[in-house]
Amino acid sequence: MDKKKILLIDDEEDFCFFVKLNLEKTRKYQVFTATDGMEGIRLARQIKPDLIFLDIVMPNIDGGQVAEILLDDEPTSTIPIVFVTAVVKKDELSGRGGKIGGRDFIAKPVKPETLIKRIEQYCPIQKEWRR
């Protein structure tokens, strides 16, 4: 089975570093990271990841704009995006159905298990879509 390709776009370099270590340690995922919105878009187009974890508050171009660009662009429009943000608190996940602009999100601080759970939740569906 191919490793799932996960793209993490977050301006916190250390966060990217540890997430990559934790996810890749499972040997199920290949993690790409970008600490800048534009770099993230470029990578997304290039590697076509199975799932994108996208930070919202970032310099230059924020997560919302990144998501808009990716959704507008045919090759990347079908890639599931899960926002990872420090702006919301955990409770609001359930209260608002865990959506921002109809999209799923995870509140920081986030444990590796939470990320894995979300990947597992999205990727099978993705496979069905692909079929």
Next chain:
Amino acid sequence: MEKRSSKSTPGNAEKNQSAIQESEEQYRLIFNLVSDAIFLIDNETGQILEVNKAASSLYGYSREELLSMNHRDVSAEPERTREATLKEMTVVPLRYHRKKDGAVFPVEITATHLMWKGRKSHLAAIRDITERNKIEDALRKSEETIRVITDNVPAFVSYIDKNGFYRFANKRYEEWFGIPVTEITGKHYQEVLGLRAHEKVKPYMESALSGRQASFETLLDYALGGERWVHGEYIPDIDTRRDVQGFFAMVTDITASKRTEKAIRNQEKELRSIYDNAPLIMMLVDKEWKIRKTNAFTSNFVGRAEDETINMRCGEALNCIHALDSPKGCGFGPFCRECMLRLTALNTIETGRDCKEVEINMSFSNKRQAQSTIFLLSTTRLEIKGRPMALVSMQDITERKHAEERLRMLLYELEGKNRELIKAYEELKMSESMLVQSKKMASLGQLSAGIAHELKNPLSIILQGIAYVQSSVEDGTLIDACDRIKKSAIRADLVIQNLLSFSRQEPPSFTEDDINALIEEALTMVEHQMSLRNIQVIRNYFLHIPKVRVDSNQIKEVFINIFINAADAMKYGGTITLTTKAGIDKDGEPCVRAVIEDTGTGIPDEILKNVFDPFFTTKTDSEGTGLGLSITKGIVERHHGSIAISSEEGKGTTVTITLPCNPFEKESHYNG
């Protein structure tokens, strides 16, 4: 006589003798004809040598008897008789003699001393002056009486003769002219009065002296300074031959009465003008209830001349609507028995008790319309020409009353408005403080959101890092260390979450819920903790409690916060009593109340007021964030509810949460 006899010659003796006899006859005739008693008395012996007939008749002795007597025998004062004889006095104006019957009487004696038959003798002519003395006495007495009377009469009394000389002046003149009375009598009036006064009274004097009584009032100079008003009466003295002999002057000082008269006149004028100009109905009424006098204001008020109102009864003059109730007129109708005006005035006349400013209501027909008028009535009893009357004064205060009423209404409105204003002000103050609070909270919110964001990222990194390290090591100690670090990071995250929920203040999303159920759900979250601390829960739920529209998550958070605080206050066990009830809040809207009582340590008074402040905590361990109650309060207030805490140190704390059943009502209430 001796001389004549010595001159006679012997040749003519017979002729001479007859001539002498004739002459002696004649003398004796004269001697006896004289009305005075005449005695010829020997000076040395006092022997009476000869007497006339008058002497016999005056003294009551016969001639023979008298000729045998001494002159001292007829005197009542023999020593003085002797003395007068020795001194050869010729006139003795008064001496008392005694008659045969012993009666003593006054005599006037005229003596002529001569030689009689070679001896010193005297002829005493004695006149009985009893009558004269009596007249003189009477005259003197009457004069004294007159003087005493005139001196004490409060008037200047004098007599001036036809030539203008004072013949009499009473003592008062001394006061006026400053000179003794004795100096006034005998002086001409012009000299006494002075030129100015003389000029003034001259015509009256002339009138009196021409036989016409004069009466006048004039202003005269006063010796001691100033002028005095006098009233003078000059009464002519006319004798039996109708000749004017002089006049009596009777002058009275009337300055004081003139002054009083003037003062009275002024006062009367003053009173009259007050009476006429007073903006009051003033009427003088007698006990028959008839008007005797009215002032100008009354005439004006009733529209009748004063003359017209005289003899009218009050009610008739005033156009009282009851004046014609009885054919007999005012005072006889059924209402008259209760007429305050009539009763008060008549009572004043009867009892003399005055009445002051009594408020009465009367109805008058004014231009054929009944008009209710309010008066202030005062009555005073007066006695006029011996008849008791009442002075009735009435002040129309209808306008004033109405104005007062309007004023009272305005005042009442004003007070209402004022109350509203105070309320509005208090609300404003409250909302101002709320605004300040919410501004503070908003900036705190922004700050917390920023801080939260800044902290959440490093916390994420720490959690990711620890997870990686933990999964990569096999040393139990390291794994344990990682676990502790992770827990700390999670707790830090909890603080941040609380901070965010406090600062967010997001509007609740309302659903209809049962408060009892919500409390139970909240309780399950802390039940474990409570049972560990041996805390007993007593439930006093009102089972038919109305549903409330709340954000259930937020309300649960409220109860959880309160339960945690209660549990923290009861470290060594206790009881928590939960009571719910339905009620009406301060705005009259239906509400539910949840009362949470604990038996914990309680909150000191000085701290109680701060418990809702953000970041206020008494918890010394690292468990409290100091945000629990401020978040709780924020939530309750966003539900338009209220939260109250009362506490007694050592006994426990009671938290009462009131939530309106329908907060939207409040929403519209507040917005409206």
